[in-house]
Amino acid sequence: MSDKSTSCPLPPSNFSIDINASNMPLAWRNFKTSLGIYMIANDLGKESDKRKVAILLQTIGSDALQIFYSFNTEIDKITYKDLLAKFEDYFTPRVNISVERHKLFNRKQGPDEEIETYATDLKNLSIQCNFEGLADDIVKDIFSWNLNSSCSYIRERILIEKPSSFDAAVSLAKTLRNTRLEAKALSSHEVSVVSRQSRHSRLTKRGQESHRQRSHNRQRSQPSRKS
Known part of the structure; x- marks a missing residue:
């Protein structure tokens, strides 16, 4: 029988702390x-x-x-x-709370930054801000305020629907983004189908006109019969 006091599983290889971490x-x-x-x-x-x-x-x-x-x-x-x-x-040396809050309030979503990355960074920045019970509401508001211009439709829906928590706001944002991407993909497919149909129609029409023209030319080139 093994003795827990003398043996235990080795920890995972990535268990150690990165002493050069930015945070x-x-x-x-x-x-x-x-x-x-x-x-x-x-x-x-x-x-x-x-x-x-x-x-x-x-x-x-x-x-x-x-x-x-x-x-x-x-x-x-x-x-x-x-x-x-x-x-x-x-x-964890003593932090300057004013500086940490300044970082959080000025953290804006990058032009091509994914919503998930932006939300995670806001959550991490808020840890040192000492907001206590107000933390979730404050981070939720900052998330909405600082979305980039291409996500203005998300900001509007958050203002209308008033999600109850930061996680709910992020979930709503991801749903809206995914819905828009799916709609855009569907629209592109429909345009592609219409374009192919239009091209086929033009080619068919040209073929018919070309056939009629050739028939007309053959008729003109044939000598008329004398009675």
């Missing part, structure tokens, strides 16, 4: 969430601090080990909770 607080948050899931899935919550510290350092990646060395502590002299707190302070 370091988000990268840390994602890593910490993944680590928590891994610990729960393998029933490691009751393990000793020494072992949990070792698991954290094993999963965080070799680049982040250099950061651990800067803490000037030993693996067996720090608790798991305290080590998490030190990494938390390192990766």
Whole structure:
């Protein structure tokens, strides 16, 4: 029988944190969430601090080990909770909320940017804005306001239908976009069919006219019979 206290599955290869990520607080948050899931899935919550510290350092990646060395502590002299707190302070320094909100309010959808990409970035930017209970409503409004000009029809429908949440607004936007693309594709197909039919009709008419002209020319070229 295997002993959970002495063995556990290896974490996924992409488990480590990217210390060069453009949004370091988000990268840390994602890593910490993944680590928590891994610990729960393998029933490691009751393990000793020494072992949990070792698991954290094993999963965080070799680049982040250099950061651990800067803490000037030993693996067996720090608790798991305290080590998490030190990494938390390192990766999520105190932010300037005004600056973060400025970034969010001025984030506009690019000319060719997909709705999904735009919505995800707004959601991530809002994390550092400390909107608390108002976050969903604020991000929903910004999503609508800052859609690019080609999506003005989406903005109008959002204003009319008043979706109850940010996710509902994004879902409505995607539905409207997909419906318009399908209608455009159908219209293009119909135009193509009409164009082919028109071309066929013109060719048929030309063929008939050419046939009549040849018949007329043959009749004119034949000598008239004398009685």
